[in-house]
Amino acid sequence: MSSLNQSNNGSNGIKWMSSSTLSLINRIFDTILLVSVLSYQNWTLSYYLTSFNGHNSLWYFLFFADFLLAFVFISGAVLGCRHYRRVNVLKRSTTLNPSSDDNGLQTNEPNDKKRVNKLRVCNITIPRVLGSLPLLWICWLLYTVLLSTKIFVLNLQNITLELYKSSVTQDSRVDAEPHTIRLCLALMTLVFILWVDIHRNPKNKLSLDCIKELDTITVIEIFDSIDLLDLLLPDSPREMSSGLQHSQWVTVVVLMLSTINLMLPTTGLYRLSKSDFVSHKLNLRMNILHDSLRILLVNLPYLLLRLAFWVSINKEISLFLFKNALFVFVHIRHIVTEVHEYRSLNKKPKETELSLAVVSDENNSRNNGIDD
Known part of the structure; x- marks a missing residue:
């Protein structure tokens, strides 16, 4: 007990x-x-x-x-x-x-x-x-x-x-x-x-x-x-x-x-x-802008600065130099994927509008045939 x-x-x-x-x-x-x-x-x-x-x-x-x-x-x-x-x-x-x-x-x-x-x-x-x-x-x-x-x-x-x-x-x-x-x-x-x-x-x-x-x-x-x-x-x-x-x-x-x-x-x-x-994560347009800013304001300038200091005054190479190069490559791949996805999303409403227009035309033709 x-x-x-x-x-x-x-x-x-x-x-x-x-x-x-x-x-x-x-x-x-x-x-x-x-x-x-x-x-x-x-x-x-x-x-x-x-x-x-x-x-x-x-x-x-x-x-x-x-x-x-x-x-x-x-x-x-x-x-x-x-x-x-x-x-x-x-x-x-x-x-x-x-x-x-x-x-x-x-x-x-x-x-x-x-x-x-x-x-x-x-x-x-x-x-x-x-x-x-x-x-x-x-x-x-x-x-x-x-x-x-x-x-x-x-x-x-x-x-x-x-x-x-x-x-x-x-x-x-x-x-x-x-x-x-x-x-x-x-x-x-x-x-x-x-x-x-x-x-x-x-x-x-x-x-x-x-x-x-x-x-x-x-x-x-x-x-x-x-x-x-x-x-x-x-x-x-x-x-x-x-x-x-x-x-x-x-x-x-x-x-x-x-x-x-x-x-x-x-x-x-x-x-x-x-x-x-x-x-x-933001929407697709903001994601594309954010990844572009990461390339233009962070990784690419960081990469160029580290290379310039290394060439000009023999500055020690940092491991983050390889990080910057890798992230530039990764962000470019993300931008390509996001742009393709954004275009596909914009095409879908147009395709649906066309399909609806075709269906409405078919229905109108059928109704006209029945009236005749």
């Missing part, structure tokens, strides 16, 4: 915590970890900027911008939890009383049609075109804009190069490791994974596959951008002592291409918000 009671207590202990409670605890833990990583990353970069520009107190407003960004991320996480809680309540109400809407009125229209134009979040009516979770992609866009600004200033003021030189000469204006900036930029991958997972619908199995694919692609692209920024740093102390520096326009081009690649995941996040985490 005691063993049975223990087994019953164990089973009751397992069932005591529901799946929604576990999901909420997981979201809270991910939010705390996300804010911690985000704060370390932004505050470290802001510390470097303020330390090298201590004569101007306006740079300290970067810490205020970091605080606002963390607050916006926390607000997005809270709104995500409230959204799925509301969705679950709506599902329960529709199963118990399918003919009732959100306000308890009797109607036969489905909930999706009722919420086509506008969506209410925290008593604020927002356009439905922004998606069910608009802060999902808005926060990432704001985050990459702020981080890109810091990356630009750190490299244009040669702060990154000064930190690199301090590792050799042991003479630095701030106490910092030379690879701390790389670590801070690499933490973008963790921020993206946590941010997407916080908004994931655990009861939707379709969302798991698209999130895994989006996470993998984004992590590769972020590391590719970080590796491209290493082109602005010398490979060895010998190269650093030679005093070789890149021209200003080369630095600006490298920085622009790196930051553009960090902002492109916004399109995938927007599609996730638009489709309620069912798919991260």
Whole structure:
């Protein structure tokens, strides 16, 4: 009897915590970890900027911008939890009383049609075109804009190069490791994974596959951008002592291409918000445009820059050079397939119209024969 009671207590202990409670605890833990990583990353970069520009107190407003960004991320996480809680309540109400809407009125229209134009979040009516979770992609866009600004200033003021030189000469204006900036930029991958997972619908199995694919692609692209920024740093102390520096326009081009690649995941996040985490892919025309931008703004320029640095100053070849060449080939194949599919879809309505016209002509001829 005691063993049975223990087994019953164990089973009751397992069932005591529901799946929604576990999901909420997981979201809270991910939010705390996300804010911690985000704060370390932004505050470290802001510390470097303020330390090298201590004569101007306006740079300290970067810490205020970091605080606002963390607050916006926390607000997005809270709104995500409230959204799925509301969705679950709506599902329960529709199963118990399918003919009732959100306000308890009797109607036969489905909930999706009722919420086509506008969506209410925290008593604020927002356009439905922004998606069910608009802060999902808005926060990432704001985050990459702020981080890109810091990356630009750190490299244009040669702060990154000064930190690199301090590792050799042991003479630095701030106490910092030379690879701390790389670590801070690499933490973008963790921020993206946590941010997407916080908004994931655990009861939707379709969302798991698209999130895994989006996470993998984004992590590769972020590391590719970080590796491209290493082109602005010398490979060895010998190269650093030679005093070789890149021209200003080369630095600006490298920085622009790196930051553009960090902002492109916004399109995938927007599609996730638009489709309620069912798919991260856009329609065919947008897919063709997105793949073309990946070729023209990311992989092809990255490939040419790495080859130019390798030929001109004997820069070490990165493995991402082969990644860029492979992705150019893959994106071209995708564009060819998508263009063919888009043309076939446009031909179908015309073919159906012709078939309907033929059928109508046959019916008219038959009716005329019967009348005769």
